[in-house]
Amino acid sequence: MVRWEPGARDRLRAAALDLYANRGFEQTTAADIAQSVGLTERTFFRYFADKREVLFHGQESFQQVFLDGVAAAPQGSSALEVVTFALREASSFFPDDRRASSRLRQTVIDANHGLQERELLKLAWLSAGIAEALGRRGVPGPQAALAAETGVAVFGVAFRQWIAEDEQRSLDEIEVDTLGELRAMSLAVS
Amino acid sequence: MVRWEPGARDRLRAAALDLYANRGFEQTTAADIAQSVGLTERTFFRYFADKREVLFHGQESFQQVFLDGVAAAPQGSSALEVVTFALREASSFFPDDRRASSRLRQTVIDANHGLQERELLKLAWLSAGIAEALGRRGVPGPQAALAAETGVAVFGVAFRQWIAEDEQRSLDEIEVDTLGELRAMSLAVS
Numbered sequence: 036m037v038r039w040e041p042g043a044r045d046r047l048r049a050a051a052l053d054l055y056a057n058r059g060f061e062q063t064t065a066a067d068i069a070q071s072v073g074l075t076e077r078t079f080f081r082y083f084a085d086k087r088e089v090l091f092h093g094q095e096s097f098q099q100v101f102l103d104g105v106a107a108a109p110q111g112s113s114a115l116e117v118v119t120f121a122l123r124e125a126s127s128f129f130p131d132d133r134r135a136s137s138r139l140r141q142t143v144i145d146a147n148h149g150l151q152e153r154e155l156l157k158l159a160w161l162s163a164g165i166a167e168a169l170g171r172r173g174v175p176g177p178q179a180a181l182a183a184e185t186g187v188a189v190f191g192v193a194f195r196q197w198i199a200e201d202e203q204r205s206l207d208e209i210e211v212d213t214l215g216e217l218r219a220m221s222l223a224v225s
Numbered sequence: 226m227v228r229w230e231p232g233a234r235d236r237l238r239a240a241a242l243d244l245y246a247n248r249g250f251e252q253t254t255a256a257d258i259a260q261s262v263g264l265t266e267r268t269f270f271r272y273f274a275d276k277r278e279v280l281f282h283g284q285e286s287f288q289q290v291f292l293d294g295v296a297a298a299p300q301g302s303s304a305l306e307v308v309t310f311a312l313r314e315a316s317s318f319f320p321d322d323r324r325a326s327s328r329l330r331q332t333v334i335d336a337n338h339g340l341q342e343r344e345l346l347k348l349a350w351l352s353a354g355i356a357e358a359l360g361r362r363g364v365p366g367p368q369a370a371l372a373a374e375t376g377v378a379v380f381g382v383a384f385r386q387w388i389a390e391d392e393q394r395s396l397d398e399i400e401v402d403t404l405g406e407l408r409a410m411s412l413a414v415s
Binding site for chain 2: 113114115116119152155156159177178180181182184185188189191192195196213214216217218220221222223224
């Protein structure tokens, strides 16, 4: 009989983040994580394929919110306007009550080379997906790629600031500021 | 006695690209490459650590040209002006007589998931290196990251166009056009 523990996924995730941050990702096993919240290793594997997936779970949903944003942006928008629209829609994926756990997750990733690579690839896939979605809106290839990569760069830079210790602004506010910075920067190049 | 074959590195590299493109990267061995130009496998390994290195050899020099460009940009330049200066310096790394082999290399990389990952990581490292070099010029963290990522995006998009079949413009010309596009794009976002 398979028992589904209410809230088990969230408890496992929170416990995993704490252990990864304090003991190290490599030094933590799935059994350690499960035991720390009174569950079995078998239960862990009912929710996550492996201990890395705890960190990257939800990635598809995030990418989907972004791509839905690209599809939903008003007709007649320029390529970067479309990406900006999607970027701001996707910021709803990171409300302020996720800030602390997002920060902890980033600490874990920054401390492990393999996880950093996985994170970079995730963002590269996001960028490729956005470029493709822009292509479906009729944006020519090079322009789609430039808008997609620029949008992902803005997201990445804004996200880093959002999880900084003393940051108070929401992710959406930081994205707006970062887009303003991009505009000022681009104008200054002759 | 170690014999250094004159021009062996270039001959091995050209032969490797041809074999990777025609037979597939996975299906080609170091021995195949060496034999196709009348050299031994041992000679191959005198020049390259493994068959993947044939494709990524020169990466450090390219990164260095970019970082030297960041350091050499005129004082008082804005962050994206510095990156633009470096970008244009680095385009000297890809003169038009490298276009055909760069195109062939990209075909090989596009056909192999592991090589694509390696290429993405290479660009991510370049971006991180540029952000760090901007930091040494006193550019604040978030702005440095934004300028670096934007610059690498411009490079990537321009490079893809440069190696397109019917492209006549130099990489430098395409970079200038792409920067113009970025400026127009950024201005259109309100």
